[in-house]
Amino acid sequence: HNSSMGYVPRIAVVGGGVSGLVLGKELASRGLHATVFDTGEHACGGRASSREAADEQGRRFSFDHSTQYMTCTKGSRFESMAKEWAKEGLLAEWPADRVGTLKDGSFTPFDDGVVRYIGAGGLRPLADFLAEGSTEVVRPQWVGAMTPVGGEGSKRRWELASGPRGKPLGTFDFVAISHNGKCALRLAETAKLQDGSPAAAKTRASLQCAFGARPTEELKKQRKLILSSVWALMFAVDNPLNVKDNMEGAHIVGSEVVSWASNITAKRRHGKVRTDTDGGGTQCWVVHSTPQFARDNKCPQEAIPKSVADSVIAAMTQEFERCAGLEPGSVKPVFTKVQLWGAANPLTAAGVPAVFDSETRTGACGDWCQGPPSVEAAAESALALADAIDATFSPTTARDPAAAGRLDAAKVRWAPCSGDAAALGAFPGTNVPSMGEIAAAPRREGGRGSG
Ligand SMILES: Cc1cc2nc3c(=O)[nH]c(=O)nc-3n(C[C@H](O)[C@H](O)[C@H](O)COP(=O)(O)OP(=O)(O)OC[C@H]3O[C@@H](n4cnc5c(N)ncnc54)[C@H](O)[C@@H]3O)c2cc1C
Structure with missing residues (x-):
């Protein structure tokens, strides 16, 4: 089960924003087979695209x-x-x-x-360039279901589909969820063992989310992505x-x-x-x-x-x-x-470079992992996940063989990241005026939205 033994591990990257595109390109450059799925009609790019x-x-x-x-x-x-x-x-x-x-x-x-x-x-030219770097990009393609096959750890494979009982999209050795919000959570929730118990519990737990800007004091109490x-x-x-x-x-x-x-x-x-x-x-x-x-x-x-x-x-x-x-x-x-x-920018961040679970062969990356939200945060999160995946499938030749163990052990700790960011996101190395304190919502938020 190693590329040096002739089998090339297949990694599914679900989401073709900056994080998914950087992850796909990075994995392909390290000899893995990376398939990026994205919903973009005309191009990839997600929140870094042009209209x-x-x-x-x-x-x-x-x-x-x-x-x-x-x-x-x-x-x-x-x-x-x-x-x-x-x-x-x-x-x-x-x-x-x-x-x-x-x-x-x-x-x-x-x-x-x-x-x-x-x-x-x-x-768009940047998104197109990054997309070229992956082994393949499947677009426009919604991924709506992931089903485990095989056992745990190195025996685990994932079958992806457009939805429960939807169009099959292939079998993979690892699934990286490179989007966030309700859609990512719903996808992780489809990952169930035959007895109905969760098959990607750690990754799924990290994808809990709710919508709506709110004051810092309220953000501090949240144990999820806002x-x-x-x-x-x-x-x-x-x-x-x-x-x-x-x-x-x-x-x-x-x-x-x-x-x-x-x-x-x-x-x-x-x-x-x-x-x-x-x-x-x-x-x-x-x-x-x-x-x-x-x-x-x-x-x-x-x-x-x-x-x-x-x-x-x-x-x-x-x-x-x-x-x-x-x-x-x-x-x-x-x-x-x-x-x-609707799902513009994370106001809380998970406090980990990326989410990685070697047991279930799943992970997640994006600007919400380390925050505050920016193209840099999205790309850095993808690089961290690429290191861990590389270390898992090529333990002897990986650039950073300790990356998988390190990321697996990292604990999610949600904290507000909005204080460091402008309304658009963050601009590392600058003193961009922060978006400031956000007033409480005039009425109760229902957590509705899309992602
Ligand atoms: C209005 C606005 C302005 C911003 N301005 C700046 C700025 O000036 N500078 C800056 O650095 N950052 C800015 N940001 C933040 C920056 O855009 C993000 O931090 C970064 O692009 C996030 O990349 P990502 O890969 O984590 O997520 P995303 O870009 O959200 O990528 C996720 C991708 O996954 C796809 N997807 C979702 N669900 C599925 C599914 N089930 N199957 C397949 N594909 C799926 C989505 O369509 C999307 O393409 C801005 C954000 C917004 C909203």
Whole structure:
């Protein structure tokens, strides 16, 4: 049962966001067979992706509607990875004078010497590049059931399917769940032995979750993942907005409604690939809400009622105009869309690099493991799980033979991570203003949502 003996262990990676893609690429580079499953219709990427849209006349617009930029902890493995992505032309540096904070109409650029990377041509080229690194990517594919076959430990195999009694998706030696939220929990709950008892109890226990931003004192009491929600407002204007001082992106301070705004068209001009097809004055903007606003203006993310969309668009546009120092009503979009990130960012983190159970041959990785949420946290978690899987299947040749034992022994201890993060997530090595204390929900949260 070792690659050196001719059998190549097959690893299923369920979720093709940054963590799943990095895990798949890393495992394949170490000689394992890595299959990444992802639900993405057009590409992988999860919360690090871009959204293409067209209006009724067929005019095309492109938005980075989740991840805006990334920073790296000095000396981290992620820093080397990001430098490699930049060398490949997938990331570009965002000049410091173009990004900063925005408060009551005043823009203050960052002045901290930190390298801020943006996706060159959006985030899709990066996701495509990472996907190429796995042995195979199956997309769009929902994984809805995992059934154990064989015994425990090295005898354990997993059969995956699109759902209970659904389409079979293959048999694997290890299942890595690289997504979170209700969907991940439901998937782990399908893992049952013949007598109905849980077959992946440790991994499943780590996936307990609930939704809705809440005060730190409440987060401290939680023994599970608490996820925020964030609205993304995407709009295009034909006449450039009269924003101050070359501002291309800003964390908004002092608003209960909006937390971030970025001129995606201008930002993307720092990459080598031009994505503004007309090259003219049309600007695509993304404005993000605060988690509090999203919690208090919640609806099913797959079917947003028009009345909710209209009121969210109106409230966020008006508040963006105020915060950016624009005349009320000066944003006159030729295209508008909203998306609700129901499972946006972890507000608590598990306090482990990744979840790994050698007995059941299951594990999990993602930004919620070590937190605070960021592309770096997602990638580092994937590397930790890759080390443990590598050590399990290639004990003599693994890069870090002790990784499996170490990660197996790590104990999940939930703690709030929101204090270190902006509403969008965390930016290691920077002093980005934290999202601040979140007020209690006006009414009782039902833990509804999707992930
Ligand atoms: C609005 C917003 C803005 C952000 N801005 C920034 C930023 O500027 N900088 C930064 O560093 N971080 C930012 N973040 C955080 C960052 O995006 C995340 O930390 C990171 O992308 C998480 O990656 P992941 O792989 O852990 O999870 P995800 O990206 O969530 O990946 C999970 C993937 O699994 C798929 N999936 C789910 N269920 C299944 C299933 N059953 N079968 C198959 N596939 C499944 C999902 O479709 C998804 O593609 C932002 C997040 C949000 C929501």
